[in-house]
Amino acid sequence: MLEIKNLHKSYPIGDSSLHVLKGINLSVEEGEMVAIMGSSGSGKSTLLNIIGMLDEADSGEYILDGLPIKNLTEKKAAVYRNKFLGFIFQSFNLINYKNALENVALPLYYQGMKRKERQELAMFHLEKVGLANWAHHLPKELSGGQNQRVAIARALAANPKLLLADEPTGALDTTTSHEIMAFIQQLNDEGKTILMVTHEEDIANMCKRIVRLRDGVILEDVKVTQVRAEQYV
Amino acid sequence: MFDIDLWREIFQSINKNRTRSLLSGFTVAFAILLFTILFGIANGLQNTFAEAFSDDATNSIYINSGKTTKANKGLQAGRQIQFKNEDFSYIKDEFGNKVEFITARIYNNVQASFRNEQSSYSLRGVHPDHQFLEKTNVIEGRYINQNDLENKTKVVVIGRKIEEDLFLKTTALGKYINLSGIPYKVVGIFTDDGGDYEERIIYTPVSTAQQVYGNNDYIDQINLTYNPEMNYDQALAFSTSITKKLKDRFSVASSDQRAVRVRNMAEGTKAVSQMTFGLTVIILVIGFGTLIAGIVGVSNIMIFIVKERTKEIGIRKALGATPRSIVSIILMESILITAIAGYVGLLIGVGVIELAEPILKDYFIKDPGVSNSLVIGATLTLVGAGAIAGYFPAKRASKIKPIVALRND
Numbered sequence: 001m002l003e004i005k006n007l008h009k010s011y012p013i014g015d016s017s018l019h020v021l022k023g024i025n026l027s028v029e030e031g032e033m034v035a036i037m038g039s040s041g042s043g044k045s046t047l048l049n050i051i052g053m054l055d056e057a058d059s060g061e062y063i064l065d066g067l068p069i070k071n072l073t074e075k076k077a078a079v080y081r082n083k084f085l086g087f088i089f090q091s092f093n094l095i096n097y098k099n100a101l102e103n104v105a106l107p108l109y110y111q112g113m114k115r116k117e118r119q120e121l122a123m124f125h126l127e128k129v130g131l132a133n134w135a136h137h138l139p140k141e142l143s144g145g146q147n148q149r150v151a152i153a154r155a156l157a158a159n160p161k162l163l164l165a166d167e168p169t170g171a172l173d174t175t176t177s178h179e180i181m182a183f184i185q186q187l188n189d190e191g192k193t194i195l196m197v198t199h200e201e202d203i204a205n206m207c208k209r210i211v212r213l214r215d216g217v218i219l220e221d222v223k224v225t226q227v228r229a230e231q232y233v
Numbered sequence: 234m235f236d237i238d239l240w241r242e243i244f245q246s247i248n249k250n251r252t253r254s255l256l257s258g259f260t261v262a263f264a265i266l267l268f269t270i271l272f273g274i275a276n277g278l279q280n281t282f283a284e285a286f287s288d289d290a291t292n293s294i295y296i297n298s299g300k301t302t303k304a305n306k307g308l309q310a311g312r313q314i315q316f317k318n319e320d321f322s323y324i325k326d327e328f329g330n331k332v333e334f335i336t337a338r339i340y341n342n343v344q345a346s347f348r349n350e351q352s353s354y355s356l357r358g359v360h361p362d363h364q365f366l367e368k369t370n371v372i373e374g375r376y377i378n379q380n381d382l383e384n385k386t387k388v389v390v391i392g393r394k395i396e397e398d399l400f401l402k403t404t405a406l407g408k409y410i411n412l413s414g415i416p417y418k419v420v421g422i423f424t425d426d427g428g429d430y431e432e433r434i435i436y437t438p439v440s441t442a443q444q445v446y447g448n449n450d451y452i453d454q455i456n457l458t459y460n461p462e463m464n465y466d467q468a469l470a471f472s473t474s475i476t477k478k479l480k481d482r483f484s485v486a487s488s489d490q491r492a493v494r495v496r497n498m499a500e501g502t503k504a505v506s507q508m509t510f511g512l513t514v515i516i517l518v519i520g521f522g523t524l525i526a527g528i529v530g531v532s533n534i535m536i537f538i539v540k541e542r543t544k545e546i547g548i549r550k551a552l553g554a555t556p557r558s559i560v561s562i563i564l565m566e567s568i569l570i571t572a573i574a575g576y577v578g579l580l581i582g583v584g585v586i587e588l589a590e591p592i593l594k595d596y597f598i599k600d601p602g603v604s605n606s607l608v609i610g611a612t613l614t615l616v617g618a619g620a621i622a623g624y625f626p627a628k629r630a631s632k633i634k635p636i637v638a639l640r641n642d
Contacts, residue, residue: 049636052551054550054551054634054635054636054639055634055636056634074555074556074631074632075555075556075557078550078553078554078555078556079553079555081550081551081552081553082552082553083553087551087552089639093544093547093548093551093639094548095545095548095549097245097246097249097250098245098249102245106549106552107552107553109238109242110549110552110553110554110555110558111553115238115241154552158552158553
């Protein structure tokens, strides 16, 4: 599903440069649910961004679903992102002047799907996250948990192979966090591959595998027994 | 290719971000509004000048007579100088090669009537050349000719307004008009750019007028145009020479300012052409100034808009938007807004000028207005400026990494 070999990334800071990722090797199989952990500055977000094609590695190999991701043109990267990846962000990143339905339909618009079709599909995904009744509300009229569910519906809309979540519960209270995690677990149960960045231990334990990063290298990569989030809801 | 989904996106973006849309629209509309009004007023001012000074030939010289103010050669002050036909012939013979057109004028007021309609008008006895001096435009029939002059025929050429006043809806040509009891045949109808007053004048041969109104050979005024190839200095020298010769002829003191008066339009013409040039420069400065102000305004707003939308751009890119679709959505939106706003500004500007026209007329601003092509050109310039001003930030925004755009709060 996902194969990363000897990945390096550094950022220029004035004259010198900051070496953020120092040779990462990671392999993720289909259906896995992986938490990437580490303190801030460990390079976990950078890794996720490179996997998400939001950022580019300096050297190393990255193969996604058999496709080498290297020297992509902007246009090609856009197509790949749309086709392969679904994003869930800490701050939801919904477009504030579009209602829930329109936000969910946006990736489908970039796929070139017809209006009627994409609205039906978007509605289907909103029903799945339990927000069918809120379809015509703007993000500011929804709670944080609801907004994150809209974002999840949007990430799912284009039926991506890989779901990337950057601190998906970072902006939510504990109860809501568990609700969202229960939902993400359910998606994984259905077969979605999920990669998640978090710094919260209890959230990481709700995944099936934890990759710990420190100073740009993988410190530990272990399979864990998944803690089900439903029990807290 | 017409992409209805793209337009739907654009309209939603415009509609949901009203403040932003109104702000950029207002700038453009206001710039075009100012442009239209200022340009219109300046044009109106220029029209007024052009009209005031170009109605009659600009190389004209008017010669009038009056009473002497100084005793000279044993003659007392207060003597009335009166031009006669022989004086007219004298000027014609003396300066023949420098004169382009020449005519005498005799002024009279007459009570004119046709059937039941009557009114009083001024009657001018003239030579055939008068037509060119006054820039009289004969629209029907003919002007006074040499034959009329020699035979002292009772014919008249009347202004269009007189035809409207007296002949109502019928044509005056060939009919007989009664001037203070004497019937004259109407041989021509004319129009004149000088306005309604000039179109309420009756022209008749000078010889006829002399016979009917006084039975003498008196002349009230002599008008002539000099050879247009003469330059300004030559023209002034020419009129000075006429003055001198006429003063000698009537034994008038050379310092007498009233007895023989020669007015050379060249003096005024030079001032007017300088004034018109000055006005043109002012108009251009105003026009470009307004446009530049508009361009700067639109550019600022476009940069602001792109900045404001950076995060949205990041989200769209993460969801699979190509750089091209990002640029096109921003540009199309700005072009649409500026075009519509420019049109609105144009409509308001034209409306304001139209409404204010009667008032402006009192302030010497005639027919204010701007040619459509000019305003459309100005609007297109602003639209283009908005597009260019928006293109570069939009292009840059479309190129930044989505992760950077997403971090932008």
